[in-house]
Amino acid sequence: MTTATLTPLLEIAGLRASYGEAEVLRGIDLRVDAGEIVALLGRNGAGRSTLAKAVMGLVARHGSVRLDGVETSQWRTCDLARHGIAYVAETRDLFPTLTVRQNLLLGLRAGRRFAHVCEPLLASLPLLARRLDVRAGVLSGGEQQMLAMARAMAGEPVLLILDEPTEGLAPAVVAQIADWLDVLAKQGIGVLLIEQKLSIALRLAQRVYLMGRGEIAFAGTPAGLAEHHETLRHWLEWSNEGSTFAL
Ligand SMILES: Nc1ncnc2c1ncn2[C@@H]1O[C@H](COP(=O)(O)OP(=O)(O)OP(=O)(O)O)[C@@H](O)[C@H]1O
Ligand SMILES: [Mg+2]
Incomplete structure (x- = not known):
């Protein structure tokens, strides 16, 4: 009997991007499946927005970006959108x-x-x-x-990339956005959620990647990341005093 392996909705391998001399993405591997919310965490300047822009063809990039198994790393932004990747930038536009x-x-x-x-x-x-x-x-x-x-x-779209959608919003609004993302994922949409708050990732995401200086420092479950105190301390502004995540 053969075991069917599902093709990931989004599969990024060895993705690199630079601004001039400064290399900002230094070989990123990341995957989002259909119906999955995946959080991408990191401090300011870690390279998370650049990753979204690299996937969308908004910055020059090297490496592989596959959508449903099809290589898209040479595609134009409009073609990526036409084939089902939606991107909401920090600026909302x-x-x-x-x-x-x-x-x-x-x-x-x-x-x-x-x-x-x-x-x-x-x-x-x-x-x-x-x-x-x-x-x-x-x-x-x-x-x-x-x-x-x-x-x-x-x-x-089949994949929604959101760059810090909850930044600066009141907790009640964040809760509504979280509920809505849950609804979308249950409909089979894949969501790549760029975040800075571990609390949001813990609440929403099935898997989480933590980025530091253009590399993936951790990949796993949110609960798994929450146990990695050293990783959190190093790559996020985190404190576990009183069992709260102060991010
Ligand atoms: N257009 C640009 N030109 C030159 N450098 C840039 C440009 N955009 C970002 N950078 C630099 O690239 C690095 C990564 O930035 P990026 O915006 O991807 O980080 P981030 O993880 O989204 O963080 P944040 O959203 O908190 O700023 C930073 O050092 C930033 O200063
Ligand atoms: Mg950003």
Whole structure:
């Protein structure tokens, strides 16, 4: 009997990227399966955003990036998006003078309808659903983040890359985003969640990678990482006093 091995949704191998002389990614291996939330942790400047940009073809890169087994490392950003990778940058990149509805419409694939694609998405984002005719620029930070993620999902991707979606948001909003990511993963979407907070990774991710100075310093489960006090102390601003994660 042969054992079927699932092709990873995203498989990165030996990925390198530099800004001028400075090598920022120094041979990254990472995998995200369909329906899995994978957290990528690291301190400021570790290279996490550069990794997302390298996958998306937004910085020059060397190495292998496979989507569903297909090599994409030479593809253009627009082709990566067309084949199902959605990316929400730290900057969110919304159109502030357009309404929530108009921003969402811009995320749709050609020929797809708002009612079919966006309304089901909004069912799990009640805060945003109530603000469809409001200009994106006047939304709160949390609402803007939800809109950026919903617009990314309007393109019906198979993989969602989120760069620090919970940064600076109130705990109640973070909880809503976390619940929504859970819903997406249960629908089979793969999520690569760039984070700085171990608490979020512990709550959400099935697997976690910790990056330090352009290399993977730890790969495993969030609970496994939480036990690695030395690794945490070295690569994250972490303290286990009172059993809390102060990140
Ligand atoms: N456009 C750029 N030109 C030159 N250096 C850059 C550029 N973007 C990032 N860097 C440098 O590359 C390194 C990695 O940056 P990156 O943004 O990937 O880190 P990060 O892990 O996302 O951290 P953070 O989001 O907290 O800044 C840092 O030293 C940063 O200063
Ligand atoms: Mg970053």
